[in-house]
Amino acid sequence: MTAGRRRAAVLGHPIGHSRSPALHRSAYEALGEDIEYGAFDLVPEQLGDFVRSIRGEVGWCGLSVTMPLKAALVPSMDRLEGNAALLGVLNTVTFERGSGALRLVGHNTDVVGIVEAFRHAGVARAVAPVVVGAGNTALAAVAAIAELGAASARFLVRDPRRAGEASALAERLGLAVALEAIEGGADALASADVVVSTLPPRAADGLAAELASRPADDGETGVLLDVAYDPWPSRLGEAWEARGGRTLHGLEMLVYQAVEQIVLFTGREDARRLDVIDVMCNSVGLPQRAR
Template sequence: MTGRAAVLGHPISHSKSPALHRAAYARLGVELDYSAIDVTEAGLPAFMARVRKDVQLGPSWHGLSVTMPLKSAMVGEVDEVRGVARELGVVNTVAFERPAAGTDAAPIRLVGYNTDVAGIVNALRHAGAVSAPAAAVLGGGGTAAAAIAALKELDAPAADIFVRDITGAREARAAAEALGLPVRVRPLEGASAALARADVVISTLPPRAADPLAEELARLFAQGAGGPAGEVRPGVLLDVAYDPWPSRIASAWLEAGGVVVPGLEMLIYQAVEQVRHFTGLHEAVPAEVIDVMCDAVGAPRRVF
């Protein structure tokens, strides 16, 4: 029987996850039909109730990828949350855990994970960022929470979180507290000077939301941050928004000589971990599988 998996979110038509996952399962020889399903936060409980009913009728579902705005809400829809997702309170992956052979009476369990953290860490490391002495995050939602965890893994001693409303950033604040990473929540307006001096910047803002900041950064880089030209050189920027690409902030960063990591890189690496969960692989996903995933979305193949 062909299994099922899907990416859930709203809106979802732009998602590249189906291309990534279908390429992986075809290369692995796994019969798993992966689709994109538009689900709002209000509609999530009813959708998950239908999924549980389907699971009772037969072992059809193998996994769910979860994107905005469902990552926090999904925590309450699974049977267990594991790993860093438990500290973050943010789930982007649901695996369907089947009972061991000989224990068919046990129910299939829905287990929540967060593979965004691994996606961010591996994307940054692939670009040469092995540590983050000075770090900043743009945005304060669920993906920002994953960014905080990634910076912790990259040995960042602290981080600045830049948001439109400094009374918000609930998910990022909670993640920082749970992980013990000191943070300062600061207004997005006027953030350019701090970003220009950071070693690693992770933008979790929606597409085009960073455009005004990009113009400010471009002027700052051109002026050398008020000093001699060339005094300020940007570090590594990961912009999780990958459509349209390049974003304005990515273009400004590149023109100033900085390193830009497209959000597509993060998407690939987090999907690699999802493939492992959905297929039950206990070892790393083979390099040739990652290669076809890259091919499917027009990304360069990895060099292992």
């Protein structure tokens, strides 16, 4: 990356498949912001050295953070803001400079990404939501469905013993919690109006097969957001749409969480303009937003 130039980057492992560089670079060009955006392939054990190095460098305006670093980077922060403090998980880092000191501030824009993906799909309220999985992204999903007015959180999980953080967060937010095994979870999906699948690529294929073999209902089918966007369409998304439901591409969430990162990195509230979002959608092959 170029010394002296404003810069930002995405951190994670593996990182070669990340769409964040395309999203950010297209937005900065549309906004006329001269920010160089790169990528660093890092595992948790490398974070200490990386954070020490950037604390001594100038020009940084932000970091995007993906798996497996969303929780691992938290101890390196000087402060957590908003949803990052609530969830204990971040996906964004900003830099504050004052009185000669540099402070790293953690944020979580995944929650906004999920909420905005559903709202742009016409979902005003989550009445009977289901969250598939219970990892770091599931924490953001819980906060998102709470923001969409949910009174309950029904989880489909592979190992209930590892769902403690997600279920505890739901309870703190006042949601009634139900934990169920992902095997045999097709009935739960069929009765949901809002579903967020937070599992890695192909990890929900068994659930998709169950859903595909289940007799179709006469009732209305809701909206599914599958955050695993590669490969696409996912088998779960195909099974959902075959029943008449609507599937949101995982890149939808990625676009909207990136928009909020760009606002944080640049201070430009106009990064939320539809024409900027359209440019970002074009950069990753998504349809433009409806006017």
